[in-house]
Amino acid sequence: MSDGSEVKQAPDHAAEIQRECAAGPPGRLVRVLLIEDNSDDADYFFKALLRGTDPCEIERVETLAAAFERLGRGGIDVAVLDLSLPDSSGVETLARIHAQFPWTPVVVLTGRADESMGIQAVKEGAQDYLVKGQVDTRLLVRSIRYAIERSRLDRQRGDFVHVLTHEIRNPLTVVRGSLETLADSDPGTWTAAQKGNIDRALRNAGLLSKIIDTMLEISRLESGNALIQFGRVRAAGVIRPMLQDFEAEARKRKIRLEEEIQEDLPDICANEDLVLQVLMNLVQNALRFASSTVLVRAAANGAGAQISVIDDGEGIPDHQIGLVFNRFVQLKRRSRGGFYKGTGLGLALCKQIVELHHGKIWVESEEGAGAAFHVVFPYA
């Protein structure tokens, strides 16, 4: 079929099976999108699904592009995804669906030889994985039920965090306002301890605001409801003014800020404000840890532009390197030149933003030898 999409008629014996299903335990109709280019495999899954006790409606598409189109029209409860399609392969396929349709539960299909890819996919947000050739009806139905249920709970939790952070924001604004008024009204007779208490309260209320704002931003991006405009963005146009803004802080910390931007680097497809947000977070971290220099480098890397923020600070120990993109993770609270109270959310937000752009983010570091954070944004 030319657009790679078809609404498959059930096989001949299916009507009978479906009648049996209807007589089985009462269940809501489950709408399944099977994203699978191999016809034999697809037939196998059709039959296995229709043999199950849950009434279901199955549609099949053969390409990722057709899957995007179908998911975009809504009404799909769960996607069953073959990880190697004509227009996308590997865990990348899942990541692309997940970025666009974060609330569609996905069960991944892998071949026997690449089961590790299935595990990787679950780490990246798939609800489950199944190995082709080792799937029977019971397993498939259980996996689909489980995927739908787990995704519903994830979503409820996401909504809860969103509402909660919203509700905390207003009273917190009042608390901060009152504390600021109090601090400004110093009658000159306060003791050092009293002043210290007010300062501490203000600082911590400020930190709480920062946490709330970042959590709201993460949940906004995660919800898939955020209206984000993507356009052509010139990396140099984001990096240069940003570095100028950091100049004063760098001087104060006695850190040299350097840039190295490839001259003919093509534009990226991105939202400029969000790219700036990512880079600011990385540079802010780097400035905190660097001993003498922070370098921002932009250069071509395959299908995108790679922007790296490299510092010569203490680096990140090997066993902790996998943690830094998780929420609320702060490995070191001390920074050069004082105690730092961050939120531990900066890198989690960066990851969320980069994934929305179908990009990549990772870190290379050796303890004592600095850290290099890399992001790749696809070309426009």
Ligand SMILES: Nc1ncnc2c1ncn2[C@@H]1O[C@H](COP(=O)(O)OP(=O)(O)O)[C@@H](O)[C@H]1O
């Ligand atoms: N350039 C860096 N060098 C060493 N450690 C870093 C660097 N950037 C981030 N980290 C570590 O990762 C943690 C998480 O960073 P982030 O999410 O930005 O939170 P925050 O900056 O609020 O602490 C930091 O607390 C720090 O321990």
Ligand SMILES: [Mg+2]
């Ligand atoms: Mg940070």
